[in-house]
Amino acid sequence: MIKNSIKNFVLPFSMCVLMALALYPDSSLDPEMYSTEGLELDFNISGDLASLSDDQISNHKMFSPYLGKSFEGFKEALAFKESRGDYFTVNTLGYLGKYQFGAETLKLIGIYDPNNFLYNPELQEKAFVANTERNKWVLRKDIKRFEGKYIGGVEITESGILAAAHLAGPGSVKKFLRSYGKQNLSDAYGSSVKYYMKKFSGYDTSMITPNKKARVTL
Known part of the structure; x- marks a missing residue:
């Protein structure tokens, strides 16, 4: 609590000092009078998040309070x-990037150079949308049949x-x-279709248009 209070005080205070210097450059304001010496300013946010459990991360307001259940929040x-x-990043099984794509899935949406994909954030974002469009087309009848049950x-x-479907492929979702629920595939790290169904429920994915031939273009 004390650490958060200090952090919440230092930034606004520093901004006020800088604004005063900018607005009144010839004033007698002496920046040497203001110092953060002795305050703990080394905050490792990524380290803090790494120590949280999945449930804590899901409920942690620091994880973008503005995205909520939007499509951006889903992504x-x-x-x-x-x-x-x-x-x-590349995991131990060779899955690539922010959304952990496999090479075969990338080929389905028109990406044949995994190395270029890994170092191109824009391509990765477009790949996620294209793959989700394709999965929504494959699962369109199942969505209509099972949604709300x-x-x-x-x-x-x-x-x-x-x-x-992103985790295990649309075929595994159909089987589930x-x-x-009797056929509940898990990946090599123990995450199952049912677990993802629960963890990512209730987001607004209405902007995704089902597209059998979804491909990535830059």
Whole structure:
């Protein structure tokens, strides 16, 4: 609490001093009178977040209070789960970037150079949208059939379906839904279709248009 109070005081105070210097350059205001000496200013936000559990991250207001359940909120929440939002990471299985794409999935949306993809944030963002459009087309009938129902205590929503499709592919999501949860595929790190259905439920993904032939173009 004390640390947060200091942090909340220092930034506004510093801004006031700078504004005064800019507005009154010839005044007798002496910047040497103002010092942050002795205050703890070394805040490692990424380190703080790394220590949180998934449930704490989901409820943590610092994780962008303005995105909420918007599509941007959906993208960033999913990206944080996949890679902590790191565009340039490669996991132990070779999945790439902020959203952890596999090479075969990239080919489906027209990307054939994984190395270029890894170092191109704009391409990664467009790839996420294109892949989500494609998955929504593949799962369009299942979304219509199952949205609003409960399977294994989890409410089925469009965003949950699309997140699970990003994790395990649309085919695995179809199997989960049509078996009413009996076929619940997990990835190599233990995340399951059902878990993603629950974790990413209730976001607004209405802006995504189903597109069988979705491709990435720059």
